[in-house]
Structure formats: structure tokens, C-alpha cells
Amino acid sequence: MKVAVASGKGGTGKTTLSVNLASYIAEKEPVVLVDLDVEEPDSALFIKPDHSSMLPIYKDIPVWDAETCQLCGKCQQVCAFNAILKLGREILVIPQLCHACYACTGLCPTGALTMQPVQMGELSHSTHKNLSYVESRLLLGEEQAVPLIKQTIFFVSHTFSKGELILFDSPPGTSCPVIEVMLNSDLIILVTEPTPFGLHDISLAVETAKSLDKCVAVVINRAGIGDNAVHDFCKANDLPLIAQIPHQREIAELCSNGELVYQKFPEVQRELDKIASYIAEFQGK
Amino acid sequence: MKEIVVISGKGGTGKTSITASFAMLAGPEIVTADCDVDAADLHLLLKPDFRIEHDFYGGFAASIDKSLCIGCGICASVCHFDAIVENDSIYSVLPIHCEGCGYCTEVCPSLAIQMHDRFTGKWYDSTIKTQGRMIHAKLGIGADNSGKLVAKVKKEARLIAERLGAEIILIDGAPGIGCPVISSLSGAALTVLVTEATMAGFHDLKRVYELVKKFNIPAGCIINKVDLNREIAEDIRDFLKSEGIPVLVEIPYDEIFYQAMTAGKTIIEFSHNAIAEKMQKAWSETLALIG
Numbered sequence: 001m002k003v004a005v006a007s008g009k010g011g012t013g014k015t016t017l018s019v020n021l022a023s024y025i026a027e028k029e030p031v032v033l034v035d036l037d038v039e040e041p042d043s044a045l046f047i048k049p050d051h052s053s054m055l056p057i058y059k060d061i062p063v064w065d066a067e068t069c070q071l072c073g074k075c076q077q078v079c080a081f082n083a084i085l086k087l088g089r090e091i092l093v094i095p096q097l098c099h100a101c102y103a104c105t106g107l108c109p110t111g112a113l114t115m116q117p118v119q120m121g122e123l124s125h126s127t128h129k130n131l132s133y134v135e136s137r138l139l140l141g142e143e144q145a146v147p148l149i150k151q152t153i154f155f156v157s158h159t160f161s162k163g164e165l166i167l168f169d170s171p172p173g174t175s176c177p178v179i180e181v182m183l184n185s186d187l188i189i190l191v192t193e194p195t196p197f198g199l200h201d202i203s204l205a206v207e208t209a210k211s212l213d214k215c216v217a218v219v220i221n222r223a224g225i226g227d228n229a230v231h232d233f234c235k236a237n238d239l240p241l242i243a244q245i246p247h248q249r250e251i252a253e254l255c256s257n258g259e260l261v262y263q264k265f266p267e268v269q270r271e272l273d274k275i276a277s278y279i280a281e282f283q284g285k
Numbered sequence: 286m287k288e289i290v291v292i293s294g295k296g297g298t299g300k301t302s303i304t305a306s307f308a309m310l311a312g313p314e315i316v317t318a319d320c321d322v323d324a325a326d327l328h329l330l331l332k333p334d335f336r337i338e339h340d341f342y343g344g345f346a347a348s349i350d351k352s353l354c355i356g357c358g359i360c361a362s363v364c365h366f367d368a369i370v371e372n373d374s375i376y377s378v379l380p381i382h383c384e385g386c387g388y389c390t391e392v393c394p395s396l397a398i399q400m401h402d403r404f405t406g407k408w409y410d411s412t413i414k415t416q417g418r419m420i421h422a423k424l425g426i427g428a429d430n431s432g433k434l435v436a437k438v439k440k441e442a443r444l445i446a447e448r449l450g451a452e453i454i455l456i457d458g459a460p461g462i463g464c465p466v467i468s469s470l471s472g473a474a475l476t477v478l479v480t481e482a483t484m485a486g487f488h489d490l491k492r493v494y495e496l497v498k499k500f501n502i503p504a505g506c507i508i509n510k511v512d513l514n515r516e517i518a519e520d521i522r523d524f525l526k527s528e529g530i531p532v533l534v535e536i537p538y539d540e541i542f543y544q545a546m547t548a549g550k551t552i553i554e555f556s557h558n559a560i561a562e563k564m565q566k567a568w569s570e571t572l573a574l575i576g
Binding site for chain 2: 008009010011012015037039040042045078080081099100101102103106107138140141142143144145171172173174175176177179183193195196197200201204207208211212222225226227249252253255256257258
């Protein structure tokens with residue numbers, strides 16, 4: 001079963017919840033934690049994996065062959081992303097704009113454009129006892145997170161068995177990277193903080209998840225700050241509020257050092273246990 | 286006209302609260318823009334009036350005319366996004382997977398596939414509580430192409446600034462290092478990096494700064510929650526020093542950020558306190574940096 005930990009707003013505690021929950025569950029049973037926030041992956045700071053295996057991840061982009069090209073300009077005409085320019089007697093490819101749709105190469109009458117792999121990121125994975133950890137990292141200057149997320153999910157689906165619990169630490173926001181993660185998840189746990197920012201962004205995340213027909217549960221982090229509007233929102237929308245992690249400066253201090261918090265804070269462990277039980281029950285259904 | 290872009294890499298460092306405070310301090314003379322379009326929160330503090338609303342279409346999606354489709358399946362075989370599915374020899378497009386490349390329309394022998402504009406979101410031209418102007422947006426649910434919406438917000442903010450003769454555009458940037466943040470940074474005169482004294486804050490600062498460096502944009506840095514972890518705060522200072530990035534201000538961990546936000550106010554309006562003074566200092570330093 002695949003569970004996405006997502007949020008809408010950044011900085012609400014997605015990574016904190018993901019790493020603590022994965023480590024807590026791994027005390028008893030196997031779990032796979034996958035950091036899909038490929039633009040800024042931070043889970044490893046807490047998991048501290050050693051002996052990671054690295055895999056370069058590629059995307060395909062067209063490469064031009066001047067010899068076979070007739071300069072008909074079909075490639076430029078069919079590229080919807082302005083990634084191909086015909087300049088005089090040259091065809092110029094802009095790799096950052098290419099979406100790897102293959103239209104140019106497929107429609108070129110002389111086969112002058114062939115798709116060739118270029119690296120866009122790297123995937124690393126490691127296993128320690130019950131906890132397997134997978135992370136992908138987008139290379140700097142690469143604009144598109146989605147192809148890397150897709151390939152990472154593909155890797156995870158083919159490396160681990162269907163029965164295993166897989167937790168996705170999702171990217172922030174509600175646009176294409178998160179949608180890619182949500183599409184591949186059975187359950188979405190939205191982490192929010194009880195503030196107007198948290199409320200605004202979770203309402204967008206809920207709408208997004210619902211538009212994809214996905215089941216949603218809510219966790220409030222930093223419970224005690226702000227107001228009750230997120231509670232009211234959950235009630236009004238029939239969303240299960242499955243746990244509330246209390247706000248304490250000491251928890252923030254531990255997190256700042258890349259440390260897990262649940263061993264030192266029984267009140268956090270109690271909430272993680274509620275989440276783990278909810279997931280187990282959901283899986284049973 | 287100069288663009289100041291506030292970014293952070295990591296979410297939750299206080300980027301939006303700080304941008305809102307800067308907008309209050311700057312007053313009506315500047316133009317403000319919210320480029321964090323898929324989790325736009327700046328409006329919750331600056332209270333724009335959503336005066337003018339526009340739809341934005343930033344991409345394309347394919348659709349198949351069933352009356353013309355002969356069921357050959359060539360479209361599905363060329364689609365690299367698995368966006369065309371077959372059900373009883375009837376082909377249809379899954380909009381959520383369609384990237385809008387148009388390859389299918391090119392190969393369809395019966396001309397049954399058309400590309401149409403795809404709704405990306407709405408953008409607004411508003412007046413905020415300072416009586417200044419703000420351009421902001423709301424990404425449509427499940428919409429793609431947030432980078433293009435960011436570019437649109439920036440373009441409209443520039444047009445307004447030109448018309449009003451505003452010298453500064455203050456921009457709340459997107460998180461991460463991908464297309465929305467690259468789009469936010471284009472044309473910036475200065476980036477204000479907001480980080481926090483946590484391992485994740487520092488890690489993300491280093492990554493996003495690499496991007497800023499690539500674009501050759503000068504930067505200043507605000508270290509928020511500086512007393513949360515003194516060792517990491519020291520590491521951040523060392524890093525900034527080695528990169529030649531001035532520290533605009535250091536702000537201690539303070540719950541006033543949550544309290545002000547809950548009251549729908551900027552730190553500046555919320556109360557006269559030490560944090561508000563820090564904001565004042567950061568804004569003066571920012572102005573000094575762009576000259």
C-alpha cells in the first residue's frame with residue numbers, strides 16, 4: 001500500500017512526520033520511505049542512511065544530426081514547448097524546455113532527430129533493518145520534477161512487493177509534482193498547521209485530492225498555535241482528523257538538529273501510533 | 286524598476302510573513318506580486334480586494350471527437366504520457382495525464398483529435414491594505430503549468446509598475462528549485478534568501494543559492510529562528526560569509542509569527558515589538574543593497 005504525506009503549504013511538518021512515522025513503524029514491521037520532494041529532499045538528514053546505492057536517472061531529449069536533416073522545419077512546427085528552434089541552417093534543441101514527447105523525432109521525415117538520454121537527477125536507496133529508504137534529487141538547473149518523480153515511483157513499484165507499506169514524503173504545493181504523487185497513492189495524509197496559511201493551503205490540497213478521487217486523512221502539526229479553523233474545516237468536510245502533534249519549542253529544537261522526536265516525546269509517539277493504526281485499518285479494508 | 290524576489294528553498298521559514306512585512310514598510314509606492322501561485326498565502330496578510338479577475342490559459346490538452354474516430358489506436362501508441370486510453374475500441378484522453386504536446390493530432394488519420402486551451406488558473410490585479418497594487422494568482426485545482434502562471438504574474442506586475450512609475454516590485458517567490466522558482470527569479474535585481482537555523486533550512490538554502498548563483502543575481506539573507514540551533518546558525522553564517530552574501534538581519538524564534546498570521550495581520554501592524562524592528566532593519570538593508 002502506498003501512502004502519501006502531503007500538505008499544500010511548505011514547512012508544516014511533512015518531512016518531520018514522514019521520518020518519525022517510518023522509523024516508528026520500522027520498529028515492528030518493514031516500511032519503505034521515499035522522499036519525492038526531489039527539488040529539496042530533506043528526509044535523509046533525519047534517516048542518515050549509510051551505504052546508499054546511487055543510480056543516475058535520465059530523461060530523453062532529441063539530438064540533431066546535420067547530415068541527414070533536410071531543414072524542412074517540421075520539428076520546430078510540431079514542438080508544443082518551444083524546445084526546438086530552426087535558426088538558418090541549424091536546428092537548436094533547448095533541453096530544459098523539452099518534455100520528451102517524441103513528436104519531433106517521430107515525425108521527422110529523414111530520422112535526423114534521435115532521442116538520447118541526459119541525466120536529470122540521481123536516485124539513492126539503502127536498507128537498514130526494517131527501514132528501506134529511497135530518495136531522488138533533481139540536478140540543479142533542471143526545471144521539471146515530474147519525470148524524476150515518475151521514474152522514482154516506477155523504481156519503487158518494481159523493487160518492493162505490493163504488500164509492503166510505502167510512505168511518500170511529497171513535494172509541497174498542489175501542482176503537477178504533487179498530483180503525480182497523489183495519483184500513485186492509495187491514501188493521502190495531509191499535514192497542516194492550525195493557522196490561516198495552513199487552512200488555506202490544506203483546503204486546496206483537499207480539493208486536489210478529491211478531484212483525483214483519493215481518500216484523505218488529516219494530521220494537525222503544532223497543535224496549540226493559531227485557532228480552531230482547521231478543526232472546523234475537517235468537521236464541515238467530513239475529513240478524518242487522525243492525530244494532533246503538539247506544538248513545543250523543544251520539538252522544533254530537536255528537529256532542527258536532524259533528530260527523531262518520538263523517542264523523547266511520548267505525546268508524539270502516541271499520535272504516531274494513532275496514524276499507524278489508521279493506516280493499518282485502512283489497509284485492512 | 287527593480288525586482289526583489291524573496292525565496293527560501295524550504296517552506297515554513299517565514300518567507301511570506303517577511304514579504305508581507307516588507308510590503309507594509311514599503312507602502313503604496315511599490316508593486317507587490319505573489320509568485321507562490323500553488324500555495325499563495327500573501328493575500329491572507331495583505332488583504333487584496335480582488336478588483337480585477339482574469340482567466341489564464343497556459344497550455345493545451347487533446348480531445349478526441351468520437352464521431353470522427355475510426356478506432357485505429359495510432360494516437361495511443363505514440364503518446365508517451367499514457368494519456369490516451371481505449372475502452373471497447375473507443376479512444377479517449379485522460380486530461381490529467383495529457384501534457385498537451387499534440388503528437389496525437391499530427392498522426393491521427395481521420396483528423397479526429399483537436400488541441401484546445403487548458404485553464405491554468407486565475408490572476409488578479411488588486412489594491413492591498415497599503416493602498417499599493419498587488420498582482421496575485423490562484424492555480425486551478427489539478428492544473429499544470431504553474432511556471433507559466435508565475436511568468437504571467439511577473440509580466441503583469443511589470444506592466445503595472447511601468448504605468449505607475451513604481452521603482453520596486455516586491456515578489457514572494459515559490460519554494461523548491463524547479464520551474465516555478467526559476468520563473469520567479471528571471472529578471473530579478475536582488476534575491477532575499479530566507480532561511481532558518483535548522484539542518485533542513487540550511488540544506489535547502491545551499492541548494493537554492495546554487496540556482497541564484499547560476500543566474501548571477503545578487504543576494505542578501507535573513508536567518509530566521511536563529512536561536513533554535515546555535516551551531517547550525519554559526520554554520521549558516523560561515524557559509525554566507527564564504528559566498529559573500531550579507532546577512533540582512535537575524536530573527537529569534539518567536540510565536541508572534543503565528544499570532545500575527547492568525548489575526549490576519551503583518552508583524553508590522555500586529556504590535557510594536559522587537560521583531561517588527563528587525564523587519565524594519567531588514568527592509569532598510571535590502572533597499573541599501575539594491576541602491
